[in-house]
Amino acid sequence: MKDFLIQLLSYETTAERPDQLRNAVDLVEKEVCELGLKVCRFEKNKKPSIVLTSDGSKSPDIFLSGHLDVVPGSPMQFKPLERDGKVYARGASDMKGPVSAMLFAFKELVKMSDTKNASVGLMLTTDEEVGGFNGTKYLLNDIRFKSKVAFVPDTTSLVPYEVCTDEKAVWHIKISVSGTEAHGSRPWLGVNAIEKSMDISRQIKTSFDNKWGTPSQDFNWIPSVNIGKVIGGTATNKVPEKCELYLDIRFPEGISFESVSNIVSEIASRNNALIETLVFGSSNHIDKSNYYLSRWVDAVEKNTSHDVKYFRTHGASDGRYFHELGIPCVMSKPHCSLTHMKDEWVDYDSLVEFKDIIKEWVLSV
Numbered sequence: 001m002k003d004f005l006i007q008l009l010s011y012e013t014t015a016e017r018p019d020q021l022r023n024a025v026d027l028v029e030k031e032v033c034e035l036g037l038k039v040c041r042f043e044k045n046k047k048p049s050i051v052l053t054s055d056g057s058k059s060p061d062i063f064l065s066g067h068l069d070v071v072p073g074s075p076m077q078f079k080p081l082e083r084d085g086k087v088y089a090r091g092a093s094d095m096k097g098p099v100s101a102m103l104f105a106f107k108e109l110v111k112m113s114d115t116k117n118a119s120v121g122l123m124l125t126t127d128e129e130v131g132g133f134n135g136t137k138y139l140l141n142d143i144r145f146k147s148k149v150a151f152v153p154d155t156t157s158l159v160p161y162e163v164c165t166d167e168k169a170v171w172h173i174k175i176s177v178s179g180t181e182a183h184g185s186r187p188w189l190g191v192n193a194i195e196k197s198m199d200i201s202r203q204i205k206t207s208f209d210n211k212w213g214t215p216s217q218d219f220n221w222i223p224s225v226n227i228g229k230v231i232g233g234t235a236t237n238k239v240p241e242k243c244e245l246y247l248d249i250r251f252p253e254g255i256s257f258e259s260v261s262n263i264v265s266e267i268a269s270r271n272n273a274l275i276e277t278l279v280f281g282s283s284n285h286i287d288k289s290n291y292y293l294s295r296w297v298d299a300v301e302k303n304t305s306h307d308v309k310y311f312r313t314h315g316a317s318d319g320r321y322f323h324e325l326g327i328p329c330v331m332s333k334p335h336c337s338l339t340h341m342k343d344e345w346v347d348y349d350s351l352v353e354f355k356d357i358i359k360e361w362v363l364s365v
């Protein structure tokens, strides 16, 4: 497993490098070909993916799901380094380490499937970091793979095996605001589109705060809004006629999209502004009492000294595409660093342990 992991980490599998994405999928295919299973490869908009199942069906009981792409890093981060039992490289934690564990657990399960027929599949994609539209979303919604449960070890936690139960929904929008142009020396003759968009964002924030409260470090499982980008104006001495406001809105399970979008739409229409959705991703949630999750927790606590804890995260993962179809996601990781950081690492012994627990979990459900 280590050779595979090191090789996989050396590929610069960022969104801009389709050749490297393909190399990573080729490497996976080479590693699984000895199993003699039907390998399904897909490619949509230059985003390759690979799926195989132990029974050759499109709907195994369990999908082990992960992504091979990473966020950009320096050239050094694609030269994996081993130190004190840890493997350092871009993607070690997010999520080539966990992917390696799933792949080898899958291989071992298939090889022993004469003793017990585990119905399990492996689904690896290459576009999670840029939305997952041509990977997991495409495979589930268009190709129509499905399962009873998905295992998605793609969380952000430093605590080994901590289980992520919730991810917020994400709604990225562009609001186009119009004003009336005038010379900068006579601003009273115009309507300043930049000032108007600042007003709009303030009104949206205030309405969110009035309805759900103001998000803070200690009180944040509520909707939030961030002004990420503002584009407007062409010259200092002109009253700008147009402005574009880019907002990143997040909200948890239990708060409907309508309750959020009604506020934004109402304020936009009052100001004659147009809203365009750039990205929408639904929330993700699993009950702590879920059967598959309980079995996972049992398997971890039986085989390690860890007392499994639970957490919620404000970010999003491909897990949401399973959740949208009513497929629960078990999300838990071995001992590894936070994601997207400079010194990303995974503890190798923990990764081997993780692989064995995945195997045991699959056989227990």
Ligand SMILES: [Zn+2]
Binding pocket: 067, 094, 095, 128, 154
């Ligand atoms: Zn990830």
